Amino acid sequence: MKKIINDPVNVVREMVAGMVRSYPQYLTKIPETNAVMRADRNSLAGKVGIVSGGGSGHEPTHAGFVGQGMLSAAVCGEVFTSPTPDQIYAAIKAVDQGQGVFLVVKNYSGDVMNFDMAKDLAQMDGIKVKSIVVDDDIAVENSTFTQGRRGVAGTVFMHKVLGAAAQSGASLDEVATLAQKVLPCIKTIAVALSAATNPETGKPGFVLSDDEIEFGVGIHSEPGYRRETIKPAKELVAELVKQLDKQMQLSAQKKYAVLVNGMGATPLMEQYIFSNDLLDKLQEYQIEPVFMKIGNYMTSLDMAGISLTLFELQDTQWLDYLQAPTKTIAW
Amino acid sequence: MTLTVDTLTEWMNNFTAKIELNQQFLSDLDTPIGDGDHGFNMNRGMQAVTQKLTEKPASLMAALKQIAMTLISTVGGASGPLYGTAFLEMAKKSDTIDDLGELLEAGLAGLEKRGGAKPGDKTMVDVWAALVPAVKSHDLTESKITAAVEATKDLVAKKGRASYLGERSKGHVDPGSQSSGYLFEALLETKGLL
Numbered sequence: 001m002k003k004i005i006n007d008p009v010n011v012v013r014e015m016v017a018g019m020v021r022s023y024p025q026y027l028t029k030i031p032e033t034n035a036v037m038r039a040d041r042n043s044l045a046g047k048v049g050i051v052s053g054g055g056s057g058h059e060p061t062h063a064g065f066v067g068q069g070m071l072s073a074a075v076c077g078e079v080f081t082s083p084t085p086d087q088i089y090a091a092i093k094a095v096d097q098g099q100g101v102f103l104v105v106k107n108y109s110g111d112v113m114n115f116d117m118a119k120d121l122a123q124m125d126g127i128k129v130k131s132i133v134v135d136d137d138i139a140v141e142n143s144t145f146t147q148g149r150r151g152v153a154g155t156v157f158m159h160k161v162l163g164a165a166a167q168s169g170a171s172l173d174e175v176a177t178l179a180q181k182v183l184p185c186i187k188t189i190a191v192a193l194s195a196a197t198n199p200e201t202g203k204p205g206f207v208l209s210d211d212e213i214e215f216g217v218g219i220h221s222e223p224g225y226r227r228e229t230i231k232p233a234k235e236l237v238a239e240l241v242k243q244l245d246k247q248m249q250l251s252a253q254k255k256y257a258v259l260v261n262g263m264g265a266t267p268l269m270e271q272y273i274f275s276n277d278l279l280d281k282l283q284e285y286q287i288e289p290v291f292m293k294i295g296n297y298m299t300s301l302d303m304a305g306i307s308l309t310l311f312e313l314q315d316t317q318w319l320d321y322l323q324a325p326t327k328t329i330a331w
Numbered sequence: 332m333t334l335t336v337d338t339l340t341e342w343m344n345n346f347t348a349k350i351e352l353n354q355q356f357l358s359d360l361d362t363p364i365g366d367g368d369h370g371f372n373m374n375r376g377m378q379a380v381t382q383k384l385t386e387k388p389a390s391l392m393a394a395l396k397q398i399a400m401t402l403i404s405t406v407g408g409a410s411g412p413l414y415g416t417a418f419l420e421m422a423k424k425s426d427t428i429d430d431l432g433e434l435l436e437a438g439l440a441g442l443e444k445r446g447g448a449k450p451g452d453k454t455m456v457d458v459w460a461a462l463v464p465a466v467k468s469h470d471l472t473e474s475k476i477t478a479a480v481e482a483t484k485d486l487v488a489k490k491g492r493a494s495y496l497g498e499r500s501k502g503h504v505d506p507g508s509q510s511s512g513y514l515f516e517a518l519l520e521t522k523g524l525l
Contacts, residue, residue, distance in 0.1 A: 081407070084403060084404050084407060084411060085403045085404075085412060086400060086403055086404040087404075109491070110408065110409060113413070113445060114411075114412050116412070116445065117403060117412040117415060117416060117419075120416070120419070121419075124419075124423070147490075147494070
């Protein structure tokens with residue numbers, strides 16, 4: 001393992017310190033936690049708070065999306081490990097303005113249980129809290145970390161849409177209803193070229209030989225659905241789009257937002273090649289995406305690979321929410 | 332069977348001692364079917380609980396809430412929120428009731444709600460579901476505790492990390508059930524409670 005770290009035990013604490021000190025215009029640390037909130041507290045006033053978080057190692061998720069127009073706070077757990085409920089609760093308390101707080105949780109058993117518990121703690125203290133569990137990964141029904149489908153890169157679209165809605169003054173109930181409507185419209189699938197190496201264990205999550213790839217891996221190197229020899233980008237695109245089409249019934253009559261997401265060790269050059277082929281492929285369906293993002297949004301440490309998220313925009317307002325301005329590090 | 336701050340403290344101290352003594356055994360139980368750290372996690376949490384309780388809490392509710400918060404912030408994984416929830420639900424109930432049996436019943440309901448597990452799923456719920464009625468009917472015994480824990484051995488896990496092993500989870504005692512067994516043994520050793 002070669003990594004630019006000091007002591008594996010301190011990676012999360014030092015990462016949070018580095019982010020907050022480098023970007024004080026966006027982030028401030030919530031005392032006694034590894035949670036961060038907006039430095040611009042005025043932008044929270046009178047609004048519903050949107051809080052997300054989870055294990056670290058998915059940067060820029062989640063802290064990179066904290067700021068005006070997106071998340072109010074993010075809670076950073078240990079590497080690939082859910083944050084504890086007291087830390088989540090501290091974030092809820094820090095951002096609550098009396099209008100309530102909405103939690104965006106990815107479908108991993110630890111995250112679900114710990115966020116649920118934090119919700120109970122906040123409710124005991126009279127804070128209104130609602131939540132959604134994102135399960136956008138279509139690769140496998142179950143994984144080694146979840147019961148049901150995993151929550152992966154599509155969560156970033158959820159953050160943006162709900163963040164913009166909250167910024168425009170939506171109530172907690174309105175945010176919750178919006179989240180429920182958006183959830184089934186976001187689907188993601190990934191392909192990996194190599195696994196992530198967790199700094200605490202020092203070992204990769206799985207081993208692929210030089211010419212092997214795996215379709216459908218999760219964001220913690222959980223297994224996917226098929227292993228093959230490496231193919232040209234065009235063929236990877238064809239496979240991923242085929243899987244998404246099966247689930248979403250792609251149609252020229254519908255409008256889509258697209259997220260092409262690097263998993264941490266995939267150069268932007270390869271992501272743009274993938275995007276070029278993707279746009280060709282979508283043209284075969286007579287689909288021209290109305291919104292696109294290409295880059296590293298939900299990574300898995302140093303995993304090489306790419307994920308593709310399609311978001312069917314059933315409501316024109318959702319596109320407005322995606323396009324609304326933000327003041328964050330990474331959107 | 333009235334639970335007081337003093338009996339609760341003694342119960343927790345007894346539990347801590349058992350966890351400390353058996354932390355390696357609990358982690359070994361967790362190795363084939365989980366990630367091998369249950370005993371170490373529980374020991375870290377219960378040491379913190381014992382430490383906190385050296386300063387006597389003002390009320391039973393305050394004491395139970397403090398135990399819950401300490402467990403959720405120090406144990407981690409799934410055991411932290413599960414044990415934390417059990418004690419938090421007991422804390423809520425203790426506002427009006429100080430009967431141990433009824434408090435434990437609220438704790439069990441909390442466990443079922445948090446983890447979504449039912450009896451037979453090979454989780455700590457199996458032990459609680461078998462032993463809470465025994466506490467309520469005043470006949471909790473060492474052999475009942477052992478039987479409840481051992482009964483998880485031949486079940487197929489339906490919840491938690493072990494559930495991914497399916498049939499291969501058979502033949503192993505569930506580590507959360509074993510640590511819950513110690514919680515009930517610690518009750519037996521607490522004077523003037525049962």
